[in-house]
Amino acid sequence: MSKKQWGGRFEEKTAKIVERFTSSIDVDRRLYAYDIQGSIAHSKTLAKAGIISAKEARELTAGLKKVKQEIDAHTFDYNDALEDIHTHIESRLAQLVGPVAQKLHTARSRNDQVALDVRLYLRDTVTTIIHLLRRLQKAMVRVAKRHVDAVLPGYTHLQRAQPVLLAHHLLAYYEMFSRDAERFNDCLKRINVMPLGSAALAGTSHPIDRRYTAELLGFKKVSANSMDAVADRDFMIEFVSIASTGMMHLSRLSEELIIWSSAEFNFIELPDAFATGSSIMPQKKNPDVAELIRGRSGRVFGDLMAMLTLMKSLPLSYNRDMQEDKALLFDAADTLSACLDIAAQLLPKIKFKKSRMQAAANEGYLNATDLADYLVTKGMPFREAHHCVGQIVRYAVSKGKEIQELSLAELQQFSDCIEAEIFDFLTTQQMIDRRTTIGGTATRAVRAAIKTAEKKLKKC
Ligand code: ARG
Numbered sequence: 001m002s003k004k005q006w007g008g009r010f011e012e013k014t015a016k017i018v019e020r021f022t023s024s025i026d027v028d029r030r031l032y033a034y035d036i037q038g039s040i041a042h043s044k045t046l047a048k049a050g051i052i053s054a055k056e057a058r059e060l061t062a063g064l065k066k067v068k069q070e071i072d073a074h075t076f077d078y079n080d081a082l083e084d085i086h087t088h089i090e091s092r093l094a095q096l097v098g099p100v101a102q103k104l105h106t107a108r109s110r111n112d113q114v115a116l117d118v119r120l121y122l123r124d125t126v127t128t129i130i131h132l133l134r135r136l137q138k139a140m141v142r143v144a145k146r147h148v149d150a151v152l153p154g155y156t157h158l159q160r161a162q163p164v165l166l167a168h169h170l171l172a173y174y175e176m177f178s179r180d181a182e183r184f185n186d187c188l189k190r191i192n193v194m195p196l197g198s199a200a201l202a203g204t205s206h207p208i209d210r211r212y213t214a215e216l217l218g219f220k221k222v223s224a225n226s227m228d229a230v231a232d233r234d235f236m237i238e239f240v241s242i243a244s245t246g247m248m249h250l251s252r253l254s255e256e257l258i259i260w261s262s263a264e265f266n267f268i269e270l271p272d273a274f275a276t277g278s279s280i281m282p283q284k285k286n287p288d289v290a291e292l293i294r295g296r297s298g299r300v301f302g303d304l305m306a307m308l309t310l311m312k313s314l315p316l317s318y319n320r321d322m323q324e325d326k327a328l329l330f331d332a333a334d335t336l337s338a339c340l341d342i343a344a345q346l347l348p349k350i351k352f353k354k355s356r357m358q359a360a361a362n363e364g365y366l367n368a369t370d371l372a373d374y375l376v377t378k379g380m381p382f383r384e385a386h387h388c389v390g391q392i393v394r395y396a397v398s399k400g401k402e403i404q405e406l407s408l409a410e411l412q413q414f415s416d417c418i419e420a421e422i423f424d425f426l427t428t429q430q431m432i433d434r435r436t437t438i439g440g441t442a443t444r445a446v447r448a449a450i451k452t453a454e455k456k457l458k459k460c
Contacts, residue, residue: 005087005105014081022320023080027327029071031085034120035113036068039089041216042108042196049208051107056100063097064089084323085117086110107206108199111230111318115195118326120217122191122239125333126184132340133181133246134460137174139347141453144170148447151428152267152357153366160364163428166352168441171449173253178456180246187242190235194219198226201317231317233307233325240304240332247297250339254290257350261287267357271349274342289346293339300335303328358428365393367403367426370434374425378417388414 004014040061047057067089070076082088087110094101144167154164194214197204203226210222223229260267270287278284307328310321368389375385392414396403403411404426411418424430436442439449 004081005090019080019083022083024084024323024326025078025080025082025088027330028085028114028117028323029078029088030330031114031117031121031326032071032089033068034117035085035089036064037120038113038116038196038217039064039104041213043104044216045196045208045210045213046103046106046206048212049107049206051206051208052100052103056103059097059100060093060104063093063101066096067092084110084114086113107204107208108196109201109230111200112195112198112226115198115230116217118236118329119191119193119195119219122235122329122333123188125337126188126191126239129243129246129333129337129340130181130184130460132337132344133177133184134457136340136344136347137177137181137453138457139344140170140174140177141450141457143347143350144174144446145450145454147352147354148443148450150352150354150357151361151432153361153364154441160360160366162369163361163366163431164441165432165443165446166357167446167450171446171453173249174453176249177246180242180249181460183242183245184239187235187238189220190238192220193229193235194222195229198223198229201227201230227317231314233311233322236325236329237304237307237311240300240307240329243332243336244297244300244304246336247293247300247339250343251294251297253343254293257290257346258287258294261290265360267353267360269351269353271346271351274346274349289342293343296335296339300332303332361428363402365396365403366428367431368393370426370431371403371422374422375415375417378415380415380417 004010043052043057043060043064046052047054052060067076070092076088076092078088082091090101090104093104148165148167150166151163152166152169153160154162154169194210194217196213197208197210214220214222257268257270259265261270270285270290272285274289275285276288278286307325310324310328314321371392372382372385372389375388376382380388392403392406392411395410395414396406399406404423408418408420408422411422433442433444436445438445
């Protein structure tokens with residue numbers, strides 16, 4: 001039976017139920033590699049300060065590497081009585097290297113140790129997530145390029161508004177994911193701060209060189225205030241907040257795929273391999289992947305709320321409540337990563353029904369704004385043109401026709417500015433290709449946007 005590392009002050013043994021209740025090993029065991037990396041750097045720092053000998057530091061390092069091998073190989077024993085990953089590793093180290101293991105925790109507390117571990121974890125995780133975002137963006141740009149001539153109705157209020165290129169629509173998501181990646185990249189600055197040496201809360205009386213530890217672990221900065229370093233979790237909250245925004249973007253994309261695959265829209269066919277059927281209705285093909293991405297966004301938003309709530313009333317510095325942060329952090333990171341991964345795989349396999357999308361873009365008076373713009377080019381003030389076209393639409397609706405299906409004579413009843421050229425002017429293609437301003441949906445502008453995106457992605 002293991003003796004508690006903090007057992008000296010206690011007369012009674014910890015109740016089993018308390019051990020189970022307070023243990024975090026099931027959650028924090030995944031930090032083991034970071035914990036060991038941190039301990040190796042710490043033992044070198046202790047040696048540099050003359051607190052332990054170089055030989056002792058080598059013994060500790062060798063022992064820690066051995067522990068890592070055991071955990072890697074799944075031969076390591078876990079036990080609730082040992083509370084968390086930090087104590088597990090230290091107690092196994094003691095079995096492997098003997099009394100020298102007792103020196104490792106000099107000038108350190110689990111409070112600065114756990115802060116270090118999650119920062120190391122997040123540094124890697126953020127890098128992986130940025131990579132996953134880039135992969136999704138690459139898939140998006142490839143799909144956009146492949147369908148650069150496909151047109152669909154653009155919507156506002158989920159009502160058909162104006163025709164756009166499918167590529168333009170997809171590139172809107174490309175932009176959102178670019179900003180997500182930028183935000184992740186930026187938060188690395190605040191993650192990349194080395195907390196070790198803050199000890200329990202007040203710093204340590206041992207003369208350790210914190211900059212040296214930071215250097216060993218590849219940190220740019222050391223934390224400036226020991227209480228802040230062990231007490232705050234804003235870098236995690238920031239991460240989960242950015243993850244939430246990313247999930248919100250993924251969820252909107254998923255929502256579009258869900259409605260586009262419905263019989264009512266019928267714009268896309270989802271790949272069989274990424275859909276499932278119904279246990280009762282044989283005809284069903286459900287967009288489950290997109291639905292689950294949409295659903296899981298709620299989980300990540302929940303992680304953010306839970307984390308903010310967890311922290312909001314905690315007095316400085318460390319409080320045990322903060323142990324709960326890791327389950328939330330891992331859930332947010334895992335959920336986002338899985339959703340980015342599957343979205344990147346799903347996207348290229350979607351079949352876009354171009355003629356259906358095109359037909360939808362030709363119906364529903366999507367050229368009304370362009371007719372008003374036409375009247376403006378003929379000298380009519382825009383408000384007057386808007387009113388005039390409104391009347392034309394009302395007339396066309398009463399005849400059960402589209403604007404382009406009215407005769408020139410019918411159109412001229414509303415304004416004698418209208419000439420025969422109007423019919424070309426109002427075709428979907430011309431409407432799209434007139435929107436040449438930067439950021440517009442003209443084929444030329446979209447092709448240029450694709451090129452810019454490709455160039456940017458090549459650099460990542
Ligand atoms: N398992 C703890 C956590 O995740 C580690 C820090 C414990 N510190 C303490 N003073 N009990 O927060």
